[in-house]
Amino acid sequence: MLRQSFSGGVVIPNPHPVETVEIISAPLPDKVVLPLQQRIGDEAIPCVKVGDKVLTGQVIAKTEDHFCVPIHASISGKVVSIDEQIIPHKSGLKSKCIIIESDGKDQWVKYKGCGTDFLHCDRATMIEYIRSSGIVGLGGAGFPAHAKLEGIQDCHTLIINGTECEPGIMCDDALMQHHPQEIIRGVEILLHICGAQRAIIAVEDDKQEALNSLLMYCHNDRISIEQIPTKYTSGAEKLLIKMLLGIEIPSGRFAIDVGVVCQNVATTKAIFDAVVDNKPLISRIVTVTGSGIESPNNYEVRLGASFEHIVSMSNPNTNQHAIRMGGMMMGVDVETIHLPICKITNCIFVNNIEVKFSTQECIRCGQCNQACPVDLLPQQLYWHAKSGNTDKAMDYNLADCIECRCCDYVCPSHIPLAEYFSFAKALHRKTTEDQYRTDIARERFEFREYRLDRNKRERAEMMAAKKKELKKKMANDKTQKDKIAAAMARIKKTKKASDDA
Numbered sequence: 001m002l003r004q005s006f007s008g009g010v011v012i013p014n015p016h017p018v019e020t021v022e023i024i025s026a027p028l029p030d031k032v033v034l035p036l037q038q039r040i041g042d043e044a045i046p047c048v049k050v051g052d053k054v055l056t057g058q059v060i061a062k063t064e065d066h067f068c069v070p071i072h073a074s075i076s077g078k079v080v081s082i083d084e085q086i087i088p089h090k091s092g093l094k095s096k097c098i099i100i101e102s103d104g105k106d107q108w109v110k111y112k113g114c115g116t117d118f119l120h121c122d123r124a125t126m127i128e129y130i131r132s133s134g135i136v137g138l139g140g141a142g143f144p145a146h147a148k149l150e151g152i153q154d155c156h157t158l159i160i161n162g163t164e165c166e167p168g169i170m171c172d173d174a175l176m177q178h179h180p181q182e183i184i185r186g187v188e189i190l191l192h193i194c195g196a197q198r199a200i201i202a203v204e205d206d207k208q209e210a211l212n213s214l215l216m217y218c219h220n221d222r223i224s225i226e227q228i229p230t231k232y233t234s235g236a237e238k239l240l241i242k243m244l245l246g247i248e249i250p251s252g253r254f255a256i257d258v259g260v261v262c263q264n265v266a267t268t269k270a271i272f273d274a275v276v277d278n279k280p281l282i283s284r285i286v287t288v289t290g291s292g293i294e295s296p297n298n299y300e301v302r303l304g305a306s307f308e309h310i311v312s313m314s315n316p317n318t319n320q321h322a323i324r325m326g327g328m329m330m331g332v333d334v335e336t337i338h339l340p341i342c343k344i345t346n347c348i349f350v351n352n353i354e355v356k357f358s359t360q361e362c363i364r365c366g367q368c369n370q371a372c373p374v375d376l377l378p379q380q381l382y383w384h385a386k387s388g389n390t391d392k393a394m395d396y397n398l399a400d401c402i403e404c405r406c407c408d409y410v411c412p413s414h415i416p417l418a419e420y421f422s423f424a425k426a427l428h429r430k431t432t433e434d435q436y437r438t439d440i441a442r443e444r445f446e447f448r449e450y451r452l453d454r455n456k457r458e459r460a461e462m463m464a465a466k467k468k469e470l471k472k473k474m475a476n477d478k479t480q481k482d483k484i485a486a487a488m489a490r491i492k493k494t495k496k497a498s499d500d501a
């Protein structure tokens with residue numbers, strides 16, 4: 001039962017609903033492009049070269065960086081190039097990628113995990129299977145799952161996030177409907193790893209089919225399934241914890257600080273595959289939707305296949321399109337559909353190009369304040385961000401803004417508020433870093449001055465001590481001289497007496 005709802009948020013109906021949520025298996029792509037730079041950490045180093053034959057699931061690049069996972073070939077075939085390619089990122093920049101041409105055979109490497117009787121496996125072995133299978137957060141974060149699970153202590157509750165992060169995305173709904181058994185078993189694996197007493201799977205109340213499927217396979221007393229209101233941004237981690245457990249996580253703290261671990265449903269299913277079979281993560285489910293698409297759908301597709309590979313299966317119309325990776329609210333606009341699908345590509349929006357509303361002056365209606373799900377005052381933040389007063393914006397908890405764009409969505413003046421906030425955060429970070437660098441430089445200068453002064457003082461003290469020593473020595477020398485002179489005088493006197501005699 002829900003403990004608490006949250007104020008704010010917006011109800012946005014799925015703009016392109018479908019009758020039945022399916023998963024279509026996309027055909028093997030002719031080639032895949034696999035970026036070596038992952039969401040965080042070092043760029044992976046290839047362990048294959050151009051001309052090498054590779055099997056599906058073979059490790060083709062890795063790094064010693066603990067926050068990285070190995071990169072696997074997602075098809076069998078030949079490495080035809082290792083060079084810079086445009087990757088799906090808002091910067092539009094290029095990054096080094098391994099390109100494999102398919103041999104059409106899809107021949108796999110051999111893999112073996114703990115098996116379905118996984119409870120005999122220890123925690124460390126399970127986490128190593130998760131790392132070596134390349135599992136990262138598939139809900140969009142891309143954070144390596146093994147790094148999140150290692151070192152967990154005092155976890156009382158595991159939350160499995162089955163809410164779609166944004167309206168229009170259907171991949172997790174499809175997964176829950178079609179793979180409920182693997183998800184439930186994945187939850188049991190996570191309970192074993194985290195040592196939590198219970199797990200709650202959160203499903204939005206407009207996903208009745210998904211709920212029914214999960215209920216059918218859930219026979220574990222420690223796992224419950226909760227329906228939560230279909231309201232954007234109920235899937236945000238802190239809000240979900242507040243709704244399900246009534247626990248408010250303070251600013252700057254994380255779920256684990258209050259004894260909770262959250263995982264997305266798709267990550268949970270991938271963890272099941274990793275632990276039971278040690279099966280490398282080489283595909284994912286992607287939703288293709290948008291106003292430029294006749295048949296929105298979900299596709300199970302190999303990583304590294306191009307967006308175009310599945311967009312072409314969704315009957316795009318002949319209009320000019322704007323392409324967006326991720327959701328309609330927090331996704332990223334990209335230039336082209338010739339980009340590789342990555343582990344965090346949960347959705348591709350293909351929209352007809354529309355005339356954008358022009359931005360007007362703020363009319364101080366306060367609607368943005370009501371819509372903010374984390375209880376900020378976007379109207380105030382806007383004024384401070386606009387005037388570049390980032391310190392003041394930070395006083396209004398700018399750092400807690402999750403850039404969900406609920407405020408943008410309701411703003412009658414069409415002000416891109418979240419863009420202002422994102423920019424203000426970056427500016428504040430830079431100013432803080434600059435200030436830090438200035439402070440360090442000033443401290444270095446002050447220390448140098450102090451050091452020179454101290455050297456001067458020590459030198460003067462040393463000279464004074466030497467001088468004193470010398471004087472003392474000279475004084476000693478005078479006594480010695482007197483003694484010698486007296487001895488000489490005595491010798492002289494004795495000699496004279498002897499001569500006179």
Ligand code: SF4
Binds near residue numbers: 361365368411412414
């Ligand atoms: S919703 Fe827009 S117009 Fe209204 S107060 Fe907020 S920023 Fe101003």
Ligand code: SF4
Binds near residue numbers: 376402404
């Ligand atoms: S973008 Fe930030 S300020 Fe706007 S509603 Fe979301 S959390 Fe609140």
